[in-house]
Amino acid sequence: MKDIIQIGDLSVYLIRKDIKNVHLSVHPPDGRVSLSAPLNTRPDVARAYAISKLQWIRSQQIKMSKQLREPLRKYIKRESHYIWGRRYLLNVVHTEGKQKVIIDHKYINLFVRPGASQEKREEVFYEWQKKQLHKFVAEMIAKWEPIMQVKVQSYFLQKMKTKWGSCNRKLGNIRLNTELVKKPKDLVEYVIVHELAHLIVPVHNEKFIQLLDKFYPQWRESRMELNELPLGYVEWK
Numbered sequence: 176m177k178d179i180i181q182i183g184d185l186s187v188y189l190i191r192k193d194i195k196n197v198h199l200s201v202h203p204p205d206g207r208v209s210l211s212a213p214l215n216t217r218p219d220v221a222r223a224y225a226i227s228k229l230q231w232i233r234s235q236q237i238k239m240s241k242q243l244r245e246p247l248r249k250y251i252k253r254e255s256h257y258i259w260g261r262r263y264l265l266n267v268v269h270t271e272g273k274q275k276v277i278i279d280h281k282y283i284n285l286f287v288r289p290g291a292s293q294e295k296r297e298e299v300f301y302e303w304q305k306k307q308l309h310k311f312v313a314e315m316i317a318k319w320e321p322i323m324q325v326k327v328q329s330y331f332l333q334k335m336k337t338k339w340g341s342c343n344r345k346l347g348n349i350r351l352n353t354e355l356v357k358k359p360k361d362l363v364e365y366v367i368v369h370e371l372a373h374l375i376v377p378v379h380n381e382k383f384i385q386l387l388d389k390f391y392p393q394w395r396e397s398r399m400e401l402n403e404l405p406l407g408y409v410e411w412k
């Protein structure tokens with residue numbers, strides 16, 4: 176018999192077996208959590224046990240997500256970078272003018288001062304990525320607010336270690352991971368719809384799933400793709 180124990184954003188798969196002791200596992204690559212327990216274990220006991228191990232679970236998941244990290248970028252010529260799910264080669268161009276990025280069908284042209292440090296190259300590139308994401312996110316929020324009948328007070332784009340997005344229902348805020356700019360746009364749209372749905376239902380319960388089924392029926396495929404694409408390093412939790 177298989178059950179799911181929901182602890183906030185965390186789903187723990189409870190597997191009842193003919194065993195004597197409970198056994199908790201975090202599985203690679205996606206950090207899925209299962210709890211094997213003796214047949215007669217009561218759900219509230221299993222739940223209390225999982226909660227007592229929450230810190231350990233999180234640390235295992237973070238370890239796993241770090242192993243999935245893509246190689247560190249140096250922001251040098253011919254390095255590949257992904258934007259909206261497409262691969263481009265980086266071209267570093269020296270300029271005394273405005274530092275900027277211009278993308279064409281094959282290249283991301285990064286305009287920086289001669290001798291710009293790696294940090295500076297990364298900063299110019301990151302600011303440009305953020306701008307691209309801003310444009311798309313604003314569009315998507317404007318599209319989905321009337322459909323889902325929610326109101327986003329504000330949104331933030333930032334580097335996030337273990338999540339694609341998060342939501343503060345009280346303040347009406349959502350936060351999105353800037354890594355999303357590397358993913359295909361339909362997957363980013365799913366993340367936005369997911370966070371907007373949290374403005375209605377804060378946890379991943381049945382009602383939440385009904386919302387996703389209604390507004391974004393292909394959400395299961397999107398979530399899987401998001402977790403499997405080898406481009407980034409963060410996982411959906």
Ligand SMILES: [Zn+2]
Nearest residue numbers: 184369373379
């Ligand atoms: Zn969620």
